[in-house]
Amino acid sequence: MGQSDLDVLLDMGFDKxxxxxxxxxxxxxxxxxxxxxxxxxKPLEDLQNEAKEDELEAAGPTISSVEGEVAKSLVCNExxxxxxxxxxxxxxxxxxxxTDFSESTEEIAPLTEEEKKARLEEMRQKLKEKRAxxxxxxxxDAKRNEQIRLKSxxxxxxAKEELKxxxxxKEAAAKRQEKLAxxxxxxxxxxxxxxxxxxxxxxxxEAKAAREGRAVQAAAPVAATPAxxxxxxxxxxxxxxxxxxxxxxxxxxxxxxxxxxxxxxLESEGTHVKTFTMTFPRKVFEASGIDSGKTLREAxxxxxxxxxxx
Numbered sequence: 001m002g003q004s005d006l007d008v009l010l011d012m013g014f015d016k017x018x019x020x021x022x023x024x025x026x027x028x029x030x031x032x033x034x035x036x037x038x039x040x041x042k043p044l045e046d047l048q049n050e051a052k053e054d055e056l057e058a059a060g061p062t063i064s065s066v067e068g069e070v071a072k073s074l075v076c077n078e079x080x081x082x083x084x085x086x087x088x089x090x091x092x093x094x095x096x097x098x099t100d101f102s103e104s105t106e107e108i109a110p111l112t113e114e115e116k117k118a119r120l121e122e123m124r125q126k127l128k129e130k131r132a133x134x135x136x137x138x139x140x141d142a143k144r145n146e147q148i149r150l151k152s153x154x155x156x157x158x159a160k161e162e163l164k165x166x167x168x169x170k171e172a173a174a175k176r177q178e179k180l181a182x183x184x185x186x187x188x189x190x191x192x193x194x195x196x197x198x199x200x201x202x203x204x205x206e207a208k209a210a211r212e213g214r215a216v217q218a219a220a221p222v223a224a225t226p227a228x229x230x231x232x233x234x235x236x237x238x239x240x241x242x243x244x245x246x247x248x249x250x251x252x253x254x255x256x257x258x259x260x261x262x263x264x265x266l267e268s269e270g271t272h273v274k275t276f277t278m279t280f281p282r283k284v285f286e287a288s289g290i291d292s293g294k295t296l297r298e299a300x301x302x303x304x305x306x307x308x309x310x
Contacts, residue, residue, distance in 0.1 A: 005029040008120060009036070021047055026091040028084065029116065033123040035091065037130070071103030084108050186288065193258045193293050200256070238296040239304040244271055255302045259285050260292035266309065277308040 008029060009019035014036060022032035039047055074089045075082050077100040083089040089101050209215060239252045244266075253262060263273040276285040278300070285291035285299065296302055 005032055008116070009033075012120075012124065015044070017044055018047070021051055024087065025051070025094075026088060028088050030119055030123070031088055031091050034095075037127070071105065072107040073104045075102050075104045076100070077102055082106070082108055189260055189288060189292055193260055196293055197256065197258075235303055238302045240296070240301060241304075241306045242266070243306070243308045245309070246271070253296060255297040256295045258293055258295055259287065259299065262296070263287040263292070271309065273309055275310050277310065279306055279308065 026032045078098040273287040
C-alpha cells in the first residue's frame with residue numbers, strides 16, 4: 001500500500017499540523033509542498049485562523065457543471081489547468097485569483113509511484129537549494145555585521161590612542177615649561193645673591209674707609225693662592241656637619257657663602273637639596289626660596305653648625 005500525501009510530508013520532516021493544513025488546502029502533494037514553501041514564515045496559529053475563515057466563506061470559485069454526465073475533474077477556464085478535486089482548484093484560485101472553473105468528464109490519471117518519487121525529489125532539491133541560499137545570505141549578513149563591529153572597534157581604538165598622544169604631548173609641554181621656569185627662578189636667585197654680595201662688600205669697604213679716614217678705592221683682583229694643607233677654623237669660616245640621606249659629611253665654607261651656594265655645591269656632588277634644617281634653635285631654610293640668599297653667618301652657622309639636608 002502506497003503512502004498518502006500526508007505520510008510523505010511527515011517523512012520529509014514537516015510538522016503534522018502544517019502538513020494536514022497543506023494537504024487540505026491544496027489537495028495534492030505538489031500543491032501541498034508549494035503551499036508549505038509559501039507559508040513557511042507564517043505562524044501556525046495564523047494559518048489555522050485563515051483556514052477557519054476560508055471554511056466560513058460562502059463564496060468560492062464559480063464552477064460550471066456538466067449536465068447528464070459524471071464530473072471527474074475540474075478545469076480552470078482562464079488558464080486551462082486541470083485539477084482532480086475542489087481542494088486543488090481552490091488552492092489554484094487562491095494563488096492565481098482565477099475564478100472561472102468548470103467540471104470535466106476527463107479523468108486525471110493519478111501519479112505513479114515513480115512520478116511521486118520524482119516530484120518529491122524535485123521538491124526536496126528546491127527546499128535544499130532554498131535553505132543553502134538562505135545559509136549563504138545569513139553568512140554574508142554575519143560577515144557584514146562583523147566588519148561593522150571591527151570598524152567600530154578600530155575607530156574607538158584610534159580615538160583612544162589619539163587622545164593618549166595628545167595627553168602625552170600636553171604633559172611633556174607642561175614639564176618643559178616647569179623646567180624653564182625653574183631655571184629662570186634659579187638664575188634670578190643667583191643674580192640676587194651676587195648683587196647682595198657685591199652690595200655687602202661695597203658697604204664693608206665704605207665702612208673700613210670711613211674708619212681709616214680715606215676714600216674708597218676699587219679693590220684690585222686678588223691672585224688665587226694655593227690652599228694650605230689644613231684649613232684653620234676662624235670666624236671667617238663655617239664648619240658644617242651635613243646630615244645627608246646617604247650619610248654625614250663635614251664641609252667648611254667661607255662665612256659669606258650663601259645657602260644657595262651650599263645647595264649648589266651639594267647638588268654638583270649628586271645630592272638634591274630642597275631644605276636645610278637647623279636642629280637648635282630649630283629653623284628651616286628653603287634651598288631655592290627667600291632664605292637661599294642668607295649667608296652662613298646670617299643663618300647663625302659661624303663658626304660651626306649642623307644642618308639636616310632634605
